[in-house]
Amino acid sequence: MLDHWLVWLVVFLALAFDYINGFHDTANAIATSVSTRAISPQKAVMMTAVLNFAGALVSTGVAKTIGGDLVISPSLINAEVISAALLGAIAWNLITWWYGIPSSSSHALIGGVVGAVMISVGYEALNFAGIGKIFLSLVLSPIIAMVFGYIIMNVLLLLFGRFSPIALNDSFRNMQLLSATLMAFSHGSNDAQKAMGIITLTLLSGGYIDTLDVPTWVKLSCAAAMALGTAAGGWRIISTMGNKIFKLETINGFAADLNSAITIFTATFLHLPVSTTHVVSGSIMGVGTAKRVKAVNWGVARSMVMAWFVTIPLSALMSAVAYAVIQGIISII
Known part of the structure; x- marks a missing residue:
């Protein structure tokens, strides 16, 4: 009976993680369009919630x-x-959200699993080849996003640089709505699947399903949890992403969102989890560098990179503590 309730606890925590991921990572999809005033914050959040839900169901x-x-x-x-x-990942997400640090929910989840498995079963239970592949995709994706953000921005400047800034801002305001739509859909297509994978793994380990195929109810519930979290908004991180890395204009926002959406869609197609936070951050840095290296606030960028590196070990530590607490509670029961 206890095992049965623990499975449902995992489902609840995974959906809570997805909900928190939604409002923690809302900034990924809408920070650029809100900061350039291409769309109002309220409309942007609701649009993103709907598209996150739709994107979560595609794969x-x-x-x-x-x-x-x-x-x-x-x-x-x-x-x-x-x-x-999940408790370790959720705790880290809430801490970084509170301080407005755009850290990675994906890194937090991977770190949480690694820490909990190591303290409970031991490192020999970890699939280091699989973890290495996942970690590589998480590390390389923001670098790729930065490089291609720089390239896309330079191409746009080459094509449209002769126009006045006012004309460019007016022209790309509507285009930015399109790129923000693609970004929101791609965010749902990758991020919501992480909680789906955790729930499915739990059901398989408990004997509730026979294969690693995601049940329909898991898809729908994870998509809904992320959409509801997105609707709650994540204003603290929106401020960091939209204003503190690089002062965006609409053409910059369009380039960053388009590049981020392409990068995330490619990862989803390859079945690789990426950090949408890191991809968007990398895109903004690349776009800003195309304008002028000093235009990017590298101090904020450094803080974000530091958060990237410490997320996995600290969320692993938190999950290890959470496991010890859970074991203590079970022993009392």
Whole structure:
């Protein structure tokens, strides 16, 4: 009976993680369009919520990667381990949200799983080849986004640089709505699948399903949780993403969103989880560098990069503590 309730605890925590991911990462899809005033914040949030929901239903490839590549076998872990992993990731997400630091929910989740598995079963249960592939995609994606953001921005300047800034801003305001739409849809297509993968892994390890295929109710509930979280907004991080890295104009916002959407769609197609926070940050830095290297606030960029590096070990530590607390509670019960 306890195992049954622990499985439902995992489902609840995974949906809570998805909800928090929604308002934590709302900035990814709308920060540029809000900061350039291409769309009002309220309309941007609601548009993103709907598109996040739709995007979450298009694929389950990333979910299968998360569910299948973190541990050697689902039989080696249980709901207690995954509950601790989610608690560690949620705690880190809330801390970084409170301080307005655009850290990665994906890194937090991976760190949470690693920490919980190591303290409970041991490192031998971890699938280091799979974790390495996931980690590589998380690390390389913002670098790729920065490079291609720089290239796309330079192409746009080459094509439209002869026009006045006022004319460019007016022309690209509507174009930015299109790129923000693509960005919101791509965000849902990648991020919501991470919670899907965790729930599916739990159901498989508990014997509730026979294969690593994501049940329909899991898809719908994760999509809904992310959409509701997005609707709640994430204004603290929107300020950092939209204003503090680089002062965006509409042509810059269009380039950053378009580049981010292409990068994330490519990762989803390859069944690779990426950090949408890092991809968007990298895109903004690349776009800003195309204008002028000194136009980018590299102090903020440094703080964000530091958050990238510390997220996995600190969320792993938090999940390890959470596992110890869960074990203590179970022993008392």
